[in-house]
Each structure stands twice: as structure tokens, then as C-alpha cells.
Amino acid sequence: MTTTTLTGSSPTSVETDSARHPGIPFTRLLRAERRKMTDTRSGFWLVLVLILGALAAAVTVVATWDRLADGPNPSWTLGGAFIPFVPMTLLPVLAILLITSEWSTRLALSTFTLEPRRGRVIGAKTVVTVAATVLIWALCQGLAALAALLGEVIHSSSPVSWTIRWSALGGDLAQAVLLVLVAAALGLAIGNAPAAIVLYLILPVLTTTLALIPGLHTAMGWVSLDAISMLGAGSLDTRGWAHVAVSALIWIVIPAVVGTIRTLRREVK
Structure with a gap:
């Protein structure tokens, strides 16, 4: 009669093997999340509409430049009030779809099996979201500059002022990033894309309506997203920055x- 001794892996050997294979590089996670943002059917169409909306707004600015630039030395940033409207409306929706993709498209099992450290996945989604926002914002500013140049040439208007107000430009970028992060945070907290999108879209209307109530007007000044929207002015005082922080x-x-x-x-099912 013979006996066979089975030797199992000790916790030490498991830890050593885990240290030898550190997991998926963060750059690969970034590439995967970027593909999730743009390679899905909904993501592709949102990005396409986003870009076409910006281009259509830029063409409109060029066509109406003689009416927009009715004063001497109009600023090249005139188009910046119109061109980012569609992109900055759809980017938060795109961010919510990306943040909730694991649960809404049943990717959680495969994603968290390949990368069990869920915090790194959330971090990659956040980085991709912010990077996409900065990229689209820069595209809108470039289109605004191009529209101003073409408008001046086509309509023979007053020379365009190319002065850059860095405080206003930086505030506008910060506003875009923060509003997209609001959408991403709501999507992360709710975990359901349709509910998060609806809440994000009605949130400004809800806070503005509540601010009309006399007893809530002061409090809503601290809670409302209008504080973040004021960043684009580039001239916030100490109280304004406090409103933004809160x-x-x-x-x-x-x-x-x-x-x-x-x-x-959360349990993966």
C-alpha cells in the first residue's frame, strides 16, 4: 500500500507569485477605458454628434461674424460662448456611460477578474474622462480661434483681438472639468446610467428652482452648480472660491x- 502526499501552496508562495506578477499596467487600463468610451455604439455616436455639433457651431459663428463682432477689435473668444455648447452637454453623458459601463453592460465580471483592484479601474476611468474633457475643450478653443480668423477675412470686419485672458481661459477649462467630474461622481454613486444622466440634467433646474424660495436662497448659493459655472468668468473673489469648494x-x-x-x-453577479 502506498501513500501520496499532496503539497499545497502556502500563503507565502501565493504572495511571492503575486509579487512576481504585479498585474495589468495602468497604461493598459487607460487604453482599455479609452476604447470603452469611444468603441461602443453609444460612445461612437455621442463622440460623432459631439464633434459635428462643435463644427456646426463654428460654421455658424463664421457665417454670423459680422453681427457677433459689431464692435471694434472683437475678441477671438466670441465663438467660445457657442462652440462648446454641444460638446460640454454631451461629455458628462459620455462620462456617466463610461463610469457605469461595468454594471450597465455586464462587463464587471470580466473587468474585475482581469483586474481585481477595482480602485485602479475607477482611477483609469477618471483619468480618461478628464483627458477627454481637456482634449475636447482644446478643440473647441481651436475652432473658436479659426472661426474668428475666417470671420474677419470673409466679412472684412474689424481686426480680431488675439489677447488671451489666462484667468478666464483657465477658469473655463476648470469649469468644464469640474462639471464632467460631477457627472462622473453621480454615475459612480448611483451605478445606473439612465438614473445618473437624468439626475445630472435636472440638477441645475432643481437647485435654481429651490433658490427661488426665500428661505433657501442663501443656502442654494452654496449648493448650486452655478458656483462652478461662474469659474468661466475668471474673476471670482474669496467668497466665490468658497462657493466653488463647497x-x-x-x-x-x-x-x-x-x-x-x-x-x-459590490458583489459581481
């Missing part, structure tokens, strides 16, 4: 923390 805490930090905890603990 609004970001309420609509970005708290939902992001809640959503991250939910994602880390």
Missing part, C-alpha cells in the same frame, strides 16, 4: 467617495 465637495467628493466604497464592496 459645491465641489457636495457634488464631486462625497458622491465619488460613496460610489468608490459601493464599487469596492
Whole structure:
């Protein structure tokens, strides 16, 4: 009679093997999340409409430049009030779809099996979202400059002023990034794309309506997303920055923390 001794892997050997294979590189996660943003059917059409909307707005600015630039030395940023409208409306929706993609398209099992550290997946989604926002914002500014140049040439209007107000430009970029992060944080906290999109779209209307109530007017000044929207003016005082900080805490930090905890603990089915 013979006996066979089975030797199992000790915890030490498992830890050593895990250290030898550190997991998926973060750059590969970034590429995967970028593909999730643009390679799906909904993502592709949103990006296409986003770009076409910006181009259509730029063409409209060129066509109506003689009416827009009715004063001497019009600023090249005149088109910046119109060209980013469609992109900055659809980018938050795109961010929500990306953040909730694991749960809404049933990718959670494959994603979190390949990368069990869910926090890194959330981080990759956030980086891709911010990078896409900066890229689209830069595209809109480039189209605004091109529209101003073509408008001046076609309509023989006053020379365009190419002066750059860095505070206003930086504030406009910060506003775009923060509003997209609000959408991403809501999507992370709720975990359901349609519900998060609806909440994000009605949130400004809801806070503005509540601000009309006399007893809530002062409080809504701290809670409303209007504080973040004022960043584009580039001339906030100390109180204005405090409003931005509180609004970001309420609509970005708290939902992001809640959503991250939910994602880390949520059971994959």
C-alpha cells in the first residue's frame, strides 16, 4: 500500500507569485477605458454628434461674424460662448456611460477578474474622462480661434483681438472639468446610467428652482452648480472660491467617495 502526499501552496508562495506578477499596467487600463468610451455604439455616436455639433457651431459663428463682432477689435473668444455648447452637454453623458459601463453592460465580471483592484479601474476611468474633457475643450478653443480668423477675412470686419485672458481661459477649462467630474461622481454613486444622466440634467433646474424660495436662497448659493459655472468668468473673489469648494465637495467628493466604497464592496453577479 502506498501513500501520496499532496503539497499545497502556502500563503507565502501565493504572495511571492503575486509579487512576481504585479498585474495589468495602468497604461493598459487607460487604453482599455479609452476604447470603452469611444468603441461602443453609444460612445461612437455621442463622440460623432459631439464633434459635428462643435463644427456646426463654428460654421455658424463664421457665417454670423459680422453681427457677433459689431464692435471694434472683437475678441477671438466670441465663438467660445457657442462652440462648446454641444460638446460640454454631451461629455458628462459620455462620462456617466463610461463610469457605469461595468454594471450597465455586464462587463464587471470580466473587468474585475482581469483586474481585481477595482480602485485602479475607477482611477483609469477618471483619468480618461478628464483627458477627454481637456482634449475636447482644446478643440473647441481651436475652432473658436479659426472661426474668428475666417470671420474677419470673409466679412472684412474689424481686426480680431488675439489677447488671451489666462484667468478666464483657465477658469473655463476648470469649469468644464469640474462639471464632467460631477457627472462622473453621480454615475459612480448611483451605478445606473439612465438614473445618473437624468439626475445630472435636472440638477441645475432643481437647485435654481429651490433658490427661488426665500428661505433657501442663501443656502442654494452654496449648493448650486452655478458656483462652478461662474469659474468661466475668471474673476471670482474669496467668497466665490468658497462657493466653488463647497459645491465641489457636495457634488464631486462625497458622491465619488460613496460610489468608490459601493464599487469596492459590490458583489459581481
